[in-house]
Amino acid sequence: MKIAMVTTVGEKCGIAAYSVELVEALRRLPRMEIEVVPITVGHQSLEHYEAQARILNAEDVDIVHIQHEHSFWGGILPGHSAYWTFRYLIKKPVVVTAHTTYSLAQMLRLKTERRPHIWLAKKVLTLRKGYRDSVDIAPFASAYTIVHTTEAGRELVARGADPHNVAVIPAGVPKTVPAPSEGRAFREKYGLQGKRVLTLFGYVVASKGYEMTLDILPSLPPDTVFVVAGGARTPDMEPYLLQLKERVEKAGLANRVVFTGYLSDDEIAEAMAGTDLVLVPHLQATGSYSVMVPLSYGMPIVSSDLACFWEIQERHACMEIFRAGDKDDLFTKLIPLIERPDLRAELGRQANEYAQKYSWDEIAKVTALAYRDALKSWNVQPKNFVPLSTIKPRNKTGA
Numbered sequence: 001m002k003i004a005m006v007t008t009v010g011e012k013c014g015i016a017a018y019s020v021e022l023v024e025a026l027r028r029l030p031r032m033e034i035e036v037v038p039i040t041v042g043h044q045s046l047e048h049y050e051a052q053a054r055i056l057n058a059e060d061v062d063i064v065h066i067q068h069e070h071s072f073w074g075g076i077l078p079g080h081s082a083y084w085t086f087r088y089l090i091k092k093p094v095v096v097t098a099h100t101t102y103s104l105a106q107m108l109r110l111k112t113e114r115r116p117h118i119w120l121a122k123k124v125l126t127l128r129k130g131y132r133d134s135v136d137i138a139p140f141a142s143a144y145t146i147v148h149t150t151e152a153g154r155e156l157v158a159r160g161a162d163p164h165n166v167a168v169i170p171a172g173v174p175k176t177v178p179a180p181s182e183g184r185a186f187r188e189k190y191g192l193q194g195k196r197v198l199t200l201f202g203y204v205v206a207s208k209g210y211e212m213t214l215d216i217l218p219s220l221p222p223d224t225v226f227v228v229a230g231g232a233r234t235p236d237m238e239p240y241l242l243q244l245k246e247r248v249e250k251a252g253l254a255n256r257v258v259f260t261g262y263l264s265d266d267e268i269a270e271a272m273a274g275t276d277l278v279l280v281p282h283l284q285a286t287g288s289y290s291v292m293v294p295l296s297y298g299m300p301i302v303s304s305d306l307a308c309f310w311e312i313q314e315r316h317a318c319m320e321i322f323r324a325g326d327k328d329d330l331f332t333k334l335i336p337l338i339e340r341p342d343l344r345a346e347l348g349r350q351a352n353e354y355a356q357k358y359s360w361d362e363i364a365k366v367t368a369l370a371y372r373d374a375l376k377s378w379n380v381q382p383k384n385f386v387p388l389s390t391i392k393p394r395n396k397t398g399a
Contacts, residue, residue, distance in 0.1 A: 002033040007067040016266035016290035025364035043082045044075035053089035065095045076286045089227045094143040097129040104135045144374035148287040151307035167370045183274030190258045195225045199275040202290035203233040204241045209281035212327040231262040272297040300347035318350035
């Protein structure tokens with residue numbers, strides 16, 4: 001079977017890293033051929049997409065697998081996205097991995113918009129049904145769609161996707177690289193010797209809950225340091241990073257907060273080895289490399305209870321979970337772990353077990369089954385997936 005994998009490439013993109021791991025694992029399977037077709041991020045010319053379509057529609061291609069994120073084709077605003085220009089040119093069966101399943105209203109942050117004229121403009125956009133559907137559901141209802149969580153699958157089905165064409169396949173746990181100094185180089189570089197290190201890994205975006213950690217940091221033991229291990233992914237994200245740095249200065253926390261900027265894979269390995277406890281206090285997410293990388297290194301993790309993280313916990317209890325957005329609950333869950341190395345060690349052991357169960361080789365096998373089912377019929381769900389209709393929603397206590 002030949003798969004044309006349409007994805008971003010390059011080390012500074014989590015989806016690109018995801019795709020590299022998936023492609024390598026798929027290529028290790030028998031009778032599986034993968035051709036990577038790189039996405040040039042942003043709105044490109046018609047000629048560009050026609051050139052890609054000639055590759056994707058080649059006679060020997062069985063399936064086109066698109067790694068989908070709205071920003072890859074120019075974003076969600078009217079007239080900005082070239083996704084449909086590209087999509088209508090593809091004549092082969094299409095599988096889409098939906099990396100973002102937020103609704104248009106969620107992506108526009110309609111509920112939290114406080115500027116009346118901007119709120120009204122956004123509201124008008126959400127009332128344009130054809131445009132709203134082109135963002136909310138059409139990319140996924142027009143293909144066999146892979147999501148990473150049951151919650152994401154439910155959302156798409158609620159908007160109109162056929163549940164038989166939605167497969168829940170968790171993201172695989174990425175491979176690790178060695179940390180030659182076992183974290184000493186990381187600690188020395190940032191003056192962390194003798195400190196208790198809490199690290200929040202990944203690109204710096206407002207949805208990751210940095211402010212909660214900054215709010216409780218003065219109440220944590222005085223030798224506790226908060227490391228923001230990552231930088232702004234794009235220039236438009238720089239202002240938020242600057243706001244965080246200003247907030248740290250104004251709060252008098254400059255001696256307890258470290259901003260590393262972008263980290264290479266080798267530097268990430270040293271950062272993980274030099275960290276005591278990883279934080280994933282996200283306020284909004286449908287999945288995140290910020291948790292998958294620490295899991296791969298067997299790190300003790302404290303995470304918010306967003307559905308994408310809760311489902312990891314349901315598969316294998318490997319994290320300490322707190323209520324998303326509740327800094328008091330975050331503080332309560334952190335204190336025992338900061339004080340007790342044995343609790344951190346147990347969480348790390350469970351994280352290692354999760355990494356073994358959900359390796360990319362295992363995920364590739366399930367993905368290959370999804371390809372075969374997509375070829376057989378768009379109305380047959382992969383046999384080893386639990387039908388979405390049989391999964392009961394969890395209550396607020398997580399039961």
